[in-house]
Amino acid sequence: MGNVVALASMLEGRQVWRGRAAPAPSGNQPTGWPVLDAALPSGGWPEASLTEILLPADGVGELQLLLPTLARCTRAGRAVVVVAPPYMPYAPGWEARGVVMSHVDIVSADPRDALWAAEQCLRSGSCAAVLAWPAQADDRALRRLQVAADTGKALAFVFRDRRHAAHASPAALRLELETQPSLQVRVRKCRGGNAPSRPVPLSASWS
Amino acid sequence: MLWACVLLPHLALDGVLRRRPSTDAPLVLVSGSAQARTLFAVNTPARAAGLYRGQRLTAAQALLSQFEAVEYDPAATEHWHRLLAAWAYRYSSDVVLFPHAIVLEVSKSLGLFGPWPRFESQLREDLTALGFRHRIALAPGAQAAYVLAGIHDGLAVMTPDALQRALAPIALRYARLPDGAGTSLPAMGIRTLGQLLRLPRDGLQRRFGAPLLVYLDRLTGAGPELMEAYRPPDTFDLRMEWTHEIEHVEALMFPLRRLIGDLATYLAGRDGGVQRFVLELEHRSTAPTRVVVGLLAAEREAALLFECARGRLERQQLPQPVVAMRLLARELPPFVPAGRDLFDTRPTNAMPLDQLRERLRARLGEQSIHRLRSTIDPRPEYAQTTADNTRLPEVTETLPRPTWLLDRPIPLHGPSPIILAGPERLETGWWDGGDLRRDYYVVRTSQGQCAWVFCAPGEPGRWMLHGWFA
Numbered sequence: 001m002g003n004v005v006a007l008a009s010m011l012e013g014r015q016v017w018r019g020r021a022a023p024a025p026s027g028n029q030p031t032g033w034p035v036l037d038a039a040l041p042s043g044g045w046p047e048a049s050l051t052e053i054l055l056p057a058d059g060v061g062e063l064q065l066l067l068p069t070l071a072r073c074t075r076a077g078r079a080v081v082v083v084a085p086p087y088m089p090y091a092p093g094w095e096a097r098g099v100v101m102s103h104v105d106i107v108s109a110d111p112r113d114a115l116w117a118a119e120q121c122l123r124s125g126s127c128a129a130v131l132a133w134p135a136q137a138d139d140r141a142l143r144r145l146q147v148a149a150d151t152g153k154a155l156a157f158v159f160r161d162r163r164h165a166a167h168a169s170p171a172a173l174r175l176e177l178e179t180q181p182s183l184q185v186r187v188r189k190c191r192g193g194n195a196p197s198r199p200v201p202l203s204a205s206w207s
Numbered sequence: 208m209l210w211a212c213v214l215l216p217h218l219a220l221d222g223v224l225r226r227r228p229s230t231d232a233p234l235v236l237v238s239g240s241a242q243a244r245t246l247f248a249v250n251t252p253a254r255a256a257g258l259y260r261g262q263r264l265t266a267a268q269a270l271l272s273q274f275e276a277v278e279y280d281p282a283a284t285e286h287w288h289r290l291l292a293a294w295a296y297r298y299s300s301d302v303v304l305f306p307h308a309i310v311l312e313v314s315k316s317l318g319l320f321g322p323w324p325r326f327e328s329q330l331r332e333d334l335t336a337l338g339f340r341h342r343i344a345l346a347p348g349a350q351a352a353y354v355l356a357g358i359h360d361g362l363a364v365m366t367p368d369a370l371q372r373a374l375a376p377i378a379l380r381y382a383r384l385p386d387g388a389g390t391s392l393p394a395m396g397i398r399t400l401g402q403l404l405r406l407p408r409d410g411l412q413r414r415f416g417a418p419l420l421v422y423l424d425r426l427t428g429a430g431p432e433l434m435e436a437y438r439p440p441d442t443f444d445l446r447m448e449w450t451h452e453i454e455h456v457e458a459l460m461f462p463l464r465r466l467i468g469d470l471a472t473y474l475a476g477r478d479g480g481v482q483r484f485v486l487e488l489e490h491r492s493t494a495p496t497r498v499v500v501g502l503l504a505a506e507r508e509a510a511l512l513f514e515c516a517r518g519r520l521e522r523q524q525l526p527q528p529v530v531a532m533r534l535l536a537r538e539l540p541p542f543v544p545a546g547r548d549l550f551d552t553r554p555t556n557a558m559p560l561d562q563l564r565e566r567l568r569a570r571l572g573e574q575s576i577h578r579l580r581s582t583i584d585p586r587p588e589y590a591q592t593t594a595d596n597t598r599l600p601e602v603t604e605t606l607p608r609p610t611w612l613l614d615r616p617i618p619l620h621g622p623s624p625i626i627l628a629g630p631e632r633l634e635t636g637w638w639d640g641g642d643l644r645r646d647y648y649v650v651r652t653s654q655g656q657c658a659w660v661f662c663a664p665g666e667p668g669r670w671m672l673h674g675w676f677a
Binding site: 056057058059060061062063064067079085086087088089090091092093094095096097101102104105106107108109113116117120121123124125126127152179180183 | 557558559560562563564566567570571574575576577578579580581587590591607608609610611612613614654655656657658674675676677
């Protein structure tokens with residue numbers, strides 16, 4: 001106890017680490033859902049990486065989750081590619097949510113070629129976002145997509161069935177959509193932070 | 208005026224050699240009647256073995272047991288000559304065909320392609336890539352450049368005075384004099400062009416006639432040069448055949464790369480692009496296989512064209528081995544280079560979107576990639592189209608529409624859903640036979656999905672699923 005050092009000066013000199021969480025970085029890729037942005041460590045979609053979205057069934061609101069992002073990209077004139085969707089995208093519905101359909105390319109391919117096409121699109125560097133529905137994607141295929149997204153600096157979105165939740169995934173972000181009691185998103189994994197323990201409710205409606 | 212002469216001393220042989228992978232095997236071109244076959248041209252390994260041009264084929268066979276003999280084809284040589292003229296057309300609008308040579312006027316091109324040394328190295332680089340050996344000379348006159356290219360490779364003479372000095376020591380037999388004069392003048396003690404030019408003109412006129420004087424005037428630049436300028440053709444048609452049969456598509460890639468490279472060369476010279484071309488694979492007994500390569504926009508870059516053609520070709524089943532391949536391009540629209548933003552934020556190695564779409568189409572099929580547009584038709588089945596040329600609707604207020612549409616409606620099974628909105632009556636389409644009369648509802652299924660369903664008017668309960676509000 002020889003010399004007394006003022007705490008303020010130590011803090012000033014950055015000699016003491018304060019166990020306070022770093023302020024949440026404001027993401028460059030907001031999801032369009034403020035509640036979800038706040039819950040994710042990157043403040044939005046992880047940039048240039050793969051996001052895996054797990055669904056209990058088709059048509060539960062997976063597009064609602066993405067359409068604000070797609071609208072933002074296409075309005076900025078960036079291309080969005082939809083690779084082998086399970087149904088036909090319905091232009092009036094997409095346009096009603098602000099998506100510019102002339103920047104959306106729809107690729108029809110059989111399941112074997114769909115992964116190849118998605119990887120090509122991601123790697124090209126000219127697409128802002130790529131949506132894919134890989135039916136029999138294994139860990140290797142998803143890792144390839146992750147690397148391609150990193151190479152081409154694009155957002156990759158992969159939609160899979162909920163039963164794949166138990167398997168490990170190389171995706172930077174894994175979201176699970178739940179419909180009970182209402183539409184909500186459970187963050188299964190997120191790179192760069194702890195996944196929030198509670199599901200994030202989405203105030204989505206059908207209109 | 209400055210004329211560059213590209214002399215092609217081995218035009219016929221290079222035209223044959225460039226179509227096959229480079230090997231060290233001896234190869235000769237043979238011409239002449241069946242009784243007196245002589246060698247027309249020999250490649251370097253064959254020459255090292257002692258074969259030479261003009262040798263009898265039987266003598267060559269005595270010297271060397273194993274060599275490949277290809278029939279000399281004057282038409283093919285003529286074809287390569289024209290192809291190179293098309294290449295030269297890229298650099299100058301005045302291109303003249305000389306025997307075994309191409310002469311192009313370059314004084315106006317120097318401003319664009321840099322000073323002569325840089326321009327010359329550019330020409331040499333192109334010719335080497337195309338696979339033609341060459342000699343290049345520059346002179347103020349076309350005929351003078353032609354003569355100088357035969358004497359000294361890389362000679363550049365810019366002024367008439369320097370031309371006089373350069374021509375003076377040339378031996379007459381290399382001066383390409385009109386017939387007769389080149390052989391009889393040395394017998395008179397006149398051995399160089401300098402001596403010939405100093406002779407009195409009227410004496411020359413009496414002894415050799417007017418053609419020699421006209422020729423000398425053209426050579427020195429004193430008289431006008433009348434030449435027929437080369438005009439590029441409007442279609443591209445190139446055929447390549449080989450002596451063996453090719454059974455696998457992979458083996459077609461090398462000749463394909465050459466064909467596409469020639470097409471790109473031709474297109475760059477014309478400042479044009481190609482949007483559609485046909486590859487004809489010829490077989491021995493059946494009709495040729497036609498592979499149509501269509502592009503979304505006019506392109507002319509060799510690598511892109513090759514990749515598109517390869518994608519189409521790889522999916523092709525060959526009914527028989529291929530003996531020849533032909534590339535035909537009839538429509539050559541003007542080429543508009545894609546604009547790129549100076550402040551482009553994309554990665555530096557980014558592939559342009561159009562190129563990406565071409566690559567996907569090449570592998571997945573012509574119709575595999577499309578965009579959707581809304582139409583003015585209220586019927587869900589016709590409310591969007593993949594066509595590009597439809598009229599855009601004015602913004603109309605409709606009830607909410609789903610984001611997924613099923614190709615054809617299917618019955619909705621499971622427990623009865625909860626109705627969220629509806630009905631919305633659609634009763635239309637009477638004008639083209641696609642008459643429909645439906646009540647649309649938005650329902651929530653037991654799994655929590657929002658569905659767009661319809662039923663016949665007044666019969667709720669028998670739901671047909673038509674879309675998802677995903």
